Amino acid sequence: MLRKYVRKLVHWTEKKNRQHSLVPTTPFITDEKFPWAGHVEARWEDIRAELDAVLSYRDHLPNFQDISQAQRVLTQDDQWKTFVFYGYGFKSADNLKRCPKTAEALAGIPGLTTAFFSVFGPGKRLPVHRGPYNGVLRYHLALKIPEPAESCGIEVGGETRHWREGEGMFFDDTYPHAAWNETEEDRVVLFLDVVRPVRFPYGILNRLVIRVISQSPFIKNARRNQEAWEERFEQLRAGQG
Numbered sequence: 001m002l003r004k005y006v007r008k009l010v011h012w013t014e015k016k017n018r019q020h021s022l023v024p025t026t027p028f029i030t031d032e033k034f035p036w037a038g039h040v041e042a043r044w045e046d047i048r049a050e051l052d053a054v055l056s057y058r059d060h061l062p063n064f065q066d067i068s069q070a071q072r073v074l075t076q077d078d079q080w081k082t083f084v085f086y087g088y089g090f091k092s093a094d095n096l097k098r099c100p101k102t103a104e105a106l107a108g109i110p111g112l113t114t115a116f117f118s119v120f121g122p123g124k125r126l127p128v129h130r131g132p133y134n135g136v137l138r139y140h141l142a143l144k145i146p147e148p149a150e151s152c153g154i155e156v157g158g159e160t161r162h163w164r165e166g167e168g169m170f171f172d173d174t175y176p177h178a179a180w181n182e183t184e185e186d187r188v189v190l191f192l193d194v195v196r197p198v199r200f201p202y203g204i205l206n207r208l209v210i211r212v213i214s215q216s217p218f219i220k221n222a223r224r225n226q227e228a229w230e231e232r233f234e235q236l237r238a239g240q241g
Contacts, residue, residue, distance in 0.1 A: 033197055051143050145165050
């Protein structure tokens with residue numbers, strides 16, 4: 001009964017988010033309402049340097065579906081790796097400590113709900129899918145894009161874009177979208193979700209729904225999986241020390 005009520009609330013709030021959004025409700029969105037994006041992009045080389053250190057443990061990074069089990073409908077191989085900083089109300093203090101420049105950049109982002117390094121392995125392709133809730137917007141900062149760059153891309157709502165190192169893009173992941181890496185190297189972006197700006201009073205409702213989502217079994221389970229991986233990873237690093 002409660003789940004049915006929550007689904008209805010989310011559906012109704014999504015409708016209000018579209019009607020009262022302070023940014024366009026198009027597949028891709030410009031960054032004019034997000035001045036922090038330029039500051040993050042200006043620091044991309046520092047973030048990339050910390051990513052390179054993380055990638056020295058690439059094979060030990062968790063698969064996305066091992067953290068978020070809901071992703072198993074999209075991916076079941078070991079070609080989508082993650083390194084999580086934030087996720088709907090929880091944060092990885094250890095991972096933030098390992099990447100202090102990245103942590104500093106993330107601290108200046110208002111409305112941040114999710115942040116992680118997203119590693120697409122060679123040949124990885126995600127099928128068309130839809131995000132669960134339009135109250136957040138997605139941002140990718142391209143950190144490691146192999147050549148030819150045109151072989152790495154994302155299609156959102158029928159529009160195709162290609163990542164360029166040091167550049168960011170915003171999009172609405174509730175449009176049907178797919179992504180691919182047709183090169184022989186890893187493609188890595190800093191993957192963020194931020195709260196969609198919505199006109200008062202519906203912006204308050206949007207944040208309330210996000211808070212409800214953060215308390216869902218789906219998010220709590222992901223947090224447990226992340227904490228378990230961090231414990232194993234720390235043991236691995238201690239054993240190598």
